[in-house]
Amino acid sequence: MNKILNQQFAKNNKNLFILHDEFSFWDFFKILRRNNYEPEQALNLIFSKCSLSAVVFQECIINNKYKKLD
Numbered sequence: 001m002n003k004i005l006n007q008q009f010a011k012n013n014k015n016l017f018i019l020h021d022e023f024s025f026w027d028f029f030k031i032l033r034r035n036n037y038e039p040e041q042a043l044n045l046i047f048s049k050c051s052l053s054a055v056v057f058q059e060c061i062i063n064n065k066y067k068k069l070d
Contacts, residue, residue, distance in 0.1 A: 001035050012051050019046065020053040 009017045009028060019025045028050065032042035046052070 004031060014051070016051040017049055019050045019056055021055055025052070025056045 005017065005028070008031070009019070009024065012018055017028065019028055025046070028046060029042055032045060033039070037045065
């Protein structure tokens with residue numbers, strides 16, 4: 001799993017995956033869901049292991065769009 005994520009997503013100097021736009025957030029989230037993460041687990045991993053931008057919070061988290069993904 002980490003190999004897949006490391007190949008597709010860059011990391012910053014603090015070893016956090018960089019998710020600065022809505023598309024990278026959804027790609028990351030979908031990969032986690034395909035690997036049997038529940039939505040809440042996927043979000044917890046994203047919050048703890050990713051560098052996020054305001055766009056991600058505004059468009060994805062506040063609107064709760066992640067709940068509609070399977």
